[in-house]
Structures are given as C-alpha cells and as structure tokens.
Amino acid sequence: MNGDTKKEIYREALRELDAVLADVDDPITAMATCASVLHQKLPYASWTGFYRVVAPRLLRVGPYQGPLGCLEISFDRGVCGAAARQRATQLVPDVHAFAGHIACDAAARSEIVIPIYDPRGELVAVLDLDSHQPAAFDDDDREGLERIAERLRPSLGGDRAAFYIP
Numbered sequence: 266m267n268g269d270t271k272k273e274i275y276r277e278a279l280r281e282l283d284a285v286l287a288d289v290d291d292p293i294t295a296m297a298t299c300a301s302v303l304h305q306k307l308p309y310a311s312w313t314g315f316y317r318v319v320a321p322r323l324l325r326v327g328p329y330q331g332p333l334g335c336l337e338i339s340f341d342r343g344v345c346g347a348a349a350r351q352r353a354t355q356l357v358p359d360v361h362a363f364a365g366h367i368a369c370d371a372a373a374r375s376e377i378v379i380p381i382y383d384p385r386g387e388l389v390a391v392l393d394l395d396s397h398q399p400a401a402f403d404d405d406d407r408e409g410l411e412r413i414a415e416r417l418r419p420s421l422g423g424d425r426a427a428f429y430i431p
C-alpha cells in the first residue's frame with residue numbers, strides 16, 4: 266500500500282471518529298469505536314485494540330478486533346509493555362527481532378504500539394496493531410495513529426473505573 270493511500274485512510278478514520286465521538290466521554294465506547302473503525306479500514310491489520318493500565322505496572326486487554334489476545338501484560342514485557350514503560354510509540358518491523366515480544370498470535374510478523382493518554386495527561390492505555398505481513402507499519406501509520414490518539418484523549422475522561430489512575 267503506498268503512502269498516499271495510507272494517509273487518505275487515516276484522514277478518513279479521523280473524520281469518522283471526529284463525527285461519531287463528538288459527544289462521547291465514555292472510554293469503553295471511545296476505544297471500541299476506534300478499534301472497529303481502524304480494523305475495518307486497515308487491510309494489513311490482523312489485530313487492532315487497546316490494553317488498559319489497570320494497576321501501576323499492569324496492562325489488561327480492552328476493546329479489540331481480531332483473534333484472542335493475551336489478557337494481561339506487565340510493563341516489563343513485550344512491545345506493549347515497552348510502549349507503556351517508555352511512554353513512546355514502538356514501531357516493530359520484525360517482531361522476531363524484538364527481544365521479549367509476546368506471541369499471542371503465532372502468525373504475527375510486525376506491530377505498532379502507541380501510548381494513550383487521558384484528558385489530564387495520564388497514561389491510561391496503549392493502542393496495539395499487529396500484522397501478519399512483515400514491516401506492515403511505517404511512519405505514516407505512526408503519524409496517523411498518534412493523531413487518532415490525540416483525538417481520543419477528550420473522550421477518555423468519563424468513567425474512571427475503566428483505568429487505574431494514580
């Protein structure tokens with residue numbers, strides 16, 4: 266898929282989320298809607314969804330689309346743990362070359378994980394996308410997904426029970 270097509274997909278996804286999340290402040294609704302929109306639009310994504318921060322260094326699976334994901338991931342483990350620990354996007358072209366990658370799906374080859382913040386700037390989740398294609402994700406995905414993470418932020422403040430907030 267060329268860069269222009271990806272950019273257009275992310276523009277459309279953002280437009281759709283802007284419209285549908287306009288009055289939403291329920292984080293489960295926001296995350297479920299986002300997972301659906303992205304998974305439908307990105308043909309190279311095999312798993313699209315959220316891991317929520319539920320304890321100081323623990324992620325638990327949230328709304329997602331795709332095959333069964335791991336239920337819990339500690340901040341010490343995997344690509345998701347690295348994104349949460351470092352509070353930085355992880356772009357992994359080859360999951361087999363990433364020390365500590367957690368293989369929930371044996372067919373997964375590449376992955377991108379974006380930190381997700383609430384309206385107060387607390388890390389509350391990570392957004393994880395996996396692909397069966399090697400190097401499926403690039404800087405266009407990083408840019409598009411980071412923009413979507415910003416859009417989600419105001420919709421993540423309504424239900425404190427969805428996350429652990431210090």
Ligand code: SME
Binds near residue numbers: 312338342343373
């Ligand atoms: N591969 C991820 C785990 C989550 S799933 O693949 C859905 C990781 O290493 O963090």
